[in-house]
Every structure is written in C-alpha cells, then in structure tokens.
Amino acid sequence: MHLSFNIAARARLPLAALLLAGTALPAWALDGEAFAAKVNEAYAVSGASIEYDSADVSGSTVTLTNAKLMNPGAPALEAGDLVFDGVEETSDGGYTADTLVIEDIDYTKDDTRLTVSDMEMTGLVIPAEPGTGSLDDLFLYDGFTTGPVSVSSKGDEVFSMAGFDGKLSRLSGDAGIEFTGTANGMKVHYEGIDDPKAKKTLNDLGYEELTGSAKMALSWELESGRVDMREFSMTMDDAGRFNIALDLSGYTMEFVKAMQQAQETTAKNPDPEAAKQAQGLMMLGMLQQLTLNSAEITFEDASLTGRVLDYFGRQQGISGDQMGDAVKGMLPLMLGQLGIPALQQQISAAANTFVDNPESLRVSAEPAEPVPFSQIVGVGMSDPRQLADLLEVKVTAND
Incomplete structure (x- = not known):
C-alpha cells in the first residue's frame, strides 16, 4: 500500500508540475504584434495605415507606441501612444477592446x-478578416468622444469647441450601421480674425461673439x-440653423475600395497636374x-435675417423693413436670368413669405425615381435649366 501510494503520488507530481507550468506559459497571453497587425488590416480598409515603434502588452492592455496615421497623399499625423484596454481575442481570430485612449494632439x-x-473610443470590434463586405468585417465601435478642441493662428485662438460625442450602432438585422455625432460648445474667437472688415461686419450685425x-x-x-x-447641421446661437440632408444609393464596399485605389494611384503619380486630371476622370x-x-x-x-436686412438697410439709409420690400421688388428681375419660369415663381413666392415672416427656407430635390449622378452631371453640362425638372426641385418657406 505504501509503495502504491508513492507510485501514484510520483505519477501525479509531473502532471501537476506540467499544469502549473502551463499556467505560467505566455501562450495564453496577448500577442501585441498580432493584435497590431489586425488593427492595421482593419484601418487599411479606409485606405490608410498605422506606423508605430512597438506593440507593448501589459495584461489586457496593448499600447502602440509613437503611432503615426498614414493617409495617401497627406502628411503623417503624429498620434502618440494608442492605448487599447480590455483587449480580448475572439474565437474567429479578431479582437475586441473596451476602450482606446488616444494621446492628445498638438x-x-x-x-x-x-x-x-x-480622445477616447469605446466598444471596439476589430474583425478577423476586414473588408470582405459584411458588417462583421468592419472596424466598429460604440462611441467616440473628445475633450476641448482649439485652432489658433499666429498665436491667437480662432476657433474652439468644448467637445465631440459620436455614437455608432447596428441597423436592424445587421443590415448596416447608424451614426450620430454632436459637436458642442463651438465658438469663433474675434481676436483670431485677421480681417478688420470681417470683425466690423460681425459687430454691425450685433454679434459680440459667435457660438x-x-x-x-x-x-x-x-x-x-x-x-x-x-x-448635417450647423446651429449658430441667435442666428439660425443650416442643415443639409442627402439620400443616395450605390455607396457599397466595392465603391469604397475603388475610391481608395484611385487615391493611391493619384498619390503615387509624380506629376501633380496629371494626377489631378486622372483622379477627376476616375471620379467621373x-x-x-x-x-x-x-x-x-x-x-x-x-x-439672422432681420439683422442682415437692418445691416444693408443702414447702408442705404433705409429701415430693415424697407430693405425687405426692396429685396422682394428686385428678386423677379434677378431671377429672370434663370430662364426657368416655374422655378422662378417658386423662389419668388417663398422669398416673399420668408422676408415678411422669417421662419424657414427649404430647397428640396425629390425625384420620382432615383437619378444616376452621371445623368445629373451630363444634364448640368449640356443644359442646366433641365435639372430643376429632372430632380423635381421645390422651394418653399415656413412649412
């Protein structure tokens, strides 16, 4: 009994030692270079790449040191250290990361x-095989935020922003993605405006600051x-809100790849003028x-409308209301050059309504059937007046 116990015990010792050693082996640990390669593959889908000095691993944190964001035809952007935290490898060979903290840019x-x-991104998904066409093969994230942003010229701050907050989510049935973003606390700083006339105009309009x-x-x-x-809107306090809405089709992954190839080809062309011409033809x-x-x-x-009418009215020695009446009187003569009677009537009617009671102006194009952009370009070059009918353009006010 004693002998058999020793034999069994000795048999278990190497096995236990092997198991203990296995837990100490680095095979289970993250491979920083493999992770960085996948990040680069995903980033390359947008036609860009990331250069870095090293991919350092500490637990579930991977740091790409001294990173540079490389885009074709553009100078390298120094991104400093990119710190991915909460990194895990997925069963298919991709990765997820809880957060990506980006070093401050200066x-x-x-x-x-x-x-x-x-700057920080959350809920990152790095695909195993990026760019193959499905949603699971895209570099996705849940959110992207920044703190303060500042632009200065010759030492004076021209523009500042409190921060940006963007969110990305999947459409129903993984058909695509939804993105929303907000830039808050935007401000144009007067001290950074070089043009004295521009400063005077803003003051005459009654704006001590633009936010x-x-x-x-x-x-x-x-x-x-x-x-x-x-x-895609811009709202200026005590001025107004300007928005652009656009609905188009055909922007597939294949289209994105073709654009990237065109950019790469242009960037490699040693003749800038020839490169621009070639890119223009490819884009067409x-x-x-x-x-x-x-x-x-x-x-x-x-x-804003009332301020502008008052401003130009003062220059003519009349009131803002009188300036509005003058605009309504001159507009039909100015529109006559268009040579599109139906559209001219729409614009004139909308302008009269808006000047009398400034609420909203809307210019819309809602064709009964989708119109190829190539057809729009062709008609625009041959007879621009036909575009209004082709796109079913409407101009309305206060609707």
Missing part, C-alpha cells in the same frame, strides 16, 4: 496650431450602398455607380 503647420485632448453647435445623423446600408444623411467613372434619391437644404432663422 499639431502645428506654418502659423496654424491644432490641439485636441481627451453654436453641429450635429450629424446618418445610416449606411451595406448591400444597397444606401447612405441616408438625415442631418465612379459617379456612374451612385444614384440620388433625394436632397434638401434648410435654413431655420433665429434673428
């Missing part, structure tokens, strides 16, 4: 300086390539793949 070129602080915000909301369906940008060719579903430009007034 970039200077000539007399212009850009600073961006507190506001910007928003974007869009969805992208991968299979059809439909991009529905419902909002690619436009054949896109179709316009609808488009809209909207302005919602918040006192």
Whole structure:
C-alpha cells in the first residue's frame, strides 16, 4: 500500500508540475504584434495605415507606441501612444477592446496650431478578416468622444469647441450601421480674425461673439450602398440653423475600395497636374455607380435675417423693413436670368413669405425615381435649366 501510494503520488507530481507550468506559459497571453497587425488590416480598409515603434502588452492592455496615421497623399499625423484596454481575442481570430485612449494632439503647420485632448473610443470590434463586405468585417465601435478642441493662428485662438460625442450602432438585422455625432460648445474667437472688415461686419450685425453647435445623423446600408444623411447641421446661437440632408444609393464596399485605389494611384503619380486630371476622370467613372434619391437644404432663422436686412438697410439709409420690400421688388428681375419660369415663381413666392415672416427656407430635390449622378452631371453640362425638372426641385418657406 505504501509503495502504491508513492507510485501514484510520483505519477501525479509531473502532471501537476506540467499544469502549473502551463499556467505560467505566455501562450495564453496577448500577442501585441498580432493584435497590431489586425488593427492595421482593419484601418487599411479606409485606405490608410498605422506606423508605430512597438506593440507593448501589459495584461489586457496593448499600447502602440509613437503611432503615426498614414493617409495617401497627406502628411503623417503624429498620434502618440494608442492605448487599447480590455483587449480580448475572439474565437474567429479578431479582437475586441473596451476602450482606446488616444494621446492628445498638438499639431502645428506654418502659423496654424491644432490641439485636441481627451480622445477616447469605446466598444471596439476589430474583425478577423476586414473588408470582405459584411458588417462583421468592419472596424466598429460604440462611441467616440473628445475633450476641448482649439485652432489658433499666429498665436491667437480662432476657433474652439468644448467637445465631440459620436455614437455608432447596428441597423436592424445587421443590415448596416447608424451614426450620430454632436459637436458642442463651438465658438469663433474675434481676436483670431485677421480681417478688420470681417470683425466690423460681425459687430454691425450685433454679434459680440459667435457660438453654436453641429450635429450629424446618418445610416449606411451595406448591400444597397444606401447612405441616408438625415442631418448635417450647423446651429449658430441667435442666428439660425443650416442643415443639409442627402439620400443616395450605390455607396457599397466595392465603391469604397475603388475610391481608395484611385487615391493611391493619384498619390503615387509624380506629376501633380496629371494626377489631378486622372483622379477627376476616375471620379467621373465612379459617379456612374451612385444614384440620388433625394436632397434638401434648410435654413431655420433665429434673428439672422432681420439683422442682415437692418445691416444693408443702414447702408442705404433705409429701415430693415424697407430693405425687405426692396429685396422682394428686385428678386423677379434677378431671377429672370434663370430662364426657368416655374422655378422662378417658386423662389419668388417663398422669398416673399420668408422676408415678411422669417421662419424657414427649404430647397428640396425629390425625384420620382432615383437619378444616376452621371445623368445629373451630363444634364448640368449640356443644359442646366433641365435639372430643376429632372430632380423635381421645390422651394418653399415656413412649412
């Protein structure tokens, strides 16, 4: 019994030692270079790449040191250290990361300086095989935020922003993605404006400062390539809100790849002028793949119209109301040059309504059937007056 116990015990010792050693082996640990390679593959889908000195691993944290973001035809952007935290490898060979913290940017070129602080991405998904066409093969994230942003010229701050907050989510049935973003606390600083006339004009309009915000909301369906940008707006306090909405189809992954190849080809061309011409021809060719579903430009007034009428009225020695009447009187003569009677009537009627009661102006294009961009370009070059009918353009006010 004693002998058999020793034999059994001795048999278990090497096994226990092997198991203990196995837990100490680094095979289970993250491979920093493999992770960095996957990140680079995913980033390359957008036609760019990341250069870095090393991929350091500490537990579930991977740091790409001294990273540079490389885009074709553009100077390298120094990104400092990229710190991915909560990194895990997925069963298919991809990765997830809880957060990516990006080092503060302090970039200077000539007399212009850009600073961006507190940049962070959350809920990152790095695909195993990026760029193959499905949603699971895209580099996705849940959120992207920044802290203060500042642009200065010759030492004076020209523009600042309190921060940006962006969110990305999947459409129902994984058909595509939805993105929303908000830029808050935007401000144009007078001390950074070099042009004295521009400063005087702003003062005459009654603006001691310009503040506001910007928003974007869009969805992208991968299979059809439909991009529905419902909002791309700029709101200036005590001025108004300007928004562009655009709905188009054909922006597929294949289209994106073709654009990237065109950019790469242009960047490699040693002759800048020839490169621009070649890129223009390639872009015209690619436009054949896109179709316009609808488009809209909207302005919602918040006192800017009255200020502008008062400003120009003072220059003419008349009141703002009188200036508005003068504009309504001159507009039909100015519109006569268009040679599109139906559209001219729409514009004139909308302008009269808006000047009398400034609420909103809307210019929309809602064709009954999607129109290829190549057809729009062709008609625009041959007879621009036909575009209004082709796109079913409408101009309205206060609706």
